[in-house]
Amino acid sequence: MLTCRGLRKDYVTERGEVAAVAGIDLEIAAGRYAAIIGRSGSGKSSLMAMIGGLSRPSQGQVTVDGTDIWSLSENALAAFRNKRIGYVFQFASLLPTLRLVDNVALPAMLGGGARSSTTYARAAALLGQMGLGDYLDAYPSEVSAGEQRRAVIARALINEPALILADEPTSDLDEQTEIEIMDELLAVNRERGTTLVLVTHNLALAEQAEQIVHIAHGTLVP
């Protein structure tokens, strides 16, 4: 389902080029739960961003379900991000001017097509599923960090993506909340067969994964 070939990301900085990802070949089968681990600065986020269509590789290919995503046109790539990927960032990532329910419905609205009443019903249902049924009309600033993260997961699910990319979704949360949120993600992976790629520092979480990808200095550690 997901293949990376010779993937590189070099950042040009004032101190010269930094090779954040220095040639990675990777395959993750459909429906898998894969964990990416590595020390801070090893290039995990950079790799995820290239896989999710958020950051153009300096070299190499990312193929999702047979599509070389970085050869797509701008709009086709936008549609790919919209329809195929659910991205959960390392940090707060809700739009502050929108209520939770609007935030969750947003990807579906951007994609067009669906009627807004059905979209909103689905958004409300997803938020309910995440235990946020009472907070549909709340603004992001009015709920806790953990609740915000759940809303982000609900948003990632609204378009029923084939691939969920979660970049340390729980690193800034307490242990109990971390477990609850991970349970939600794993449930989605199990019940819907959605491929889940998770970046984590938590080795216990990584050990539950079907596949562990270990990165150091931008390359795979065998």
Added chain:
Amino acid sequence: MRLLASLALQNLGRRKARSLLLIMAVAVASGVVFTGATLMRSIDSSMAVGFTRLGADMMVVPEGALTNITAALLTVEPTDLVLDQDLFARAGIASVSRAAPQKIARVEHSGIGSHHDSVDLIGFDAALDFTVRPWLVEKINRDMRPGDVILGAARAAPLGSELLIFGKAHTVYGRLGKTGVGTHERGVFMTFDTLEALAGSIHGHGHGHGGGPPAVLQKGKVSGFLVELAPGATPLQARFAILSTLKGVKVVTGDSTMSGIRQGLAALLNGILALMVLMFASTALMVSVLFSAIVTERRGELGLLKAIGARRGQIVGMMVIEAVIATGAGGVLGVALGVLVMRLYERSLVYYLENIGVPFVWLDGPRIVIVAVAAVVMASIIGALGSLYPAWRASRRDPYDLVRGEG
């Protein structure tokens, strides 16, 4: 589209003070432009009316007559001096195609208006006139007869009603449109016969000498001529021909008076126009700077929108809509302010312009609406142009870079 618009609106609402300042700044600029354009177009069309519709290129009056530039194209100032009515008919000057004689008597206690109002009774030659009847906007459905009068735009009386002038009954035959020339708008017009018939009723009130009616009411005497040049003739040629053929006359040409003013005015209007263009340009720059800052401030959110699948067009669209809503609102506010200002200063403005010899007629309603719409559209375009580049630049970046907050 509706989604983008509502996002844009919400974004405007986030920094109310800033949005308000932007709207105010655009309002001032578009208010100035709207007001300036309306006045310019009004003056311009007033001038054009003065020249084309009235048709007179120059005027011939008795040598000693004082002429008022405003009134020049239509009427002479009433004086005791007169010319012979058949002056031009006898002379046959080649560079003149038409010469319409007029008689003007400024009278008091005529029974028109309040007691001490002076009224200009203006006689025209039905056969030669080309400055009075072209202005008829409404009239009785029959030919003009002796005893009929035509009222200037500023005088109100129902068509067909009876009007007593020095006790003699006249019929209101028609009314003229607005010309911006005071004498024309306040005048009471009639054919020579009708005016001459009043001679017996006017005594002592007219021009101060205590005695009989003004000299101009005598048969065969006129106050002056409105002259239309023959095709191809220059004002200079005609002036020369007239002065060398006719004795005791003075020629007032459009060249030396109206067109002089017109040229001065054109320079002024061009200056205003340049100022307006500069004003718009600086507003556009300001909007652009502001939106560069706004885009930088919202980089993370724009990246996020891209990350969840917003197309570049949607990102740009959202920012442009935001700018257009703000500047469009500024435009509407500016037009409202402009209308208010023009309302407040209308009287002194018109008075001032007429004083410096500029006939003034407001643009008609539909045209003012067009100017207003144009001002609002321009303000919106400024918003669109000012925000387009920053938004377009941001939309090009990888979402990950935007979210991480670089550049």
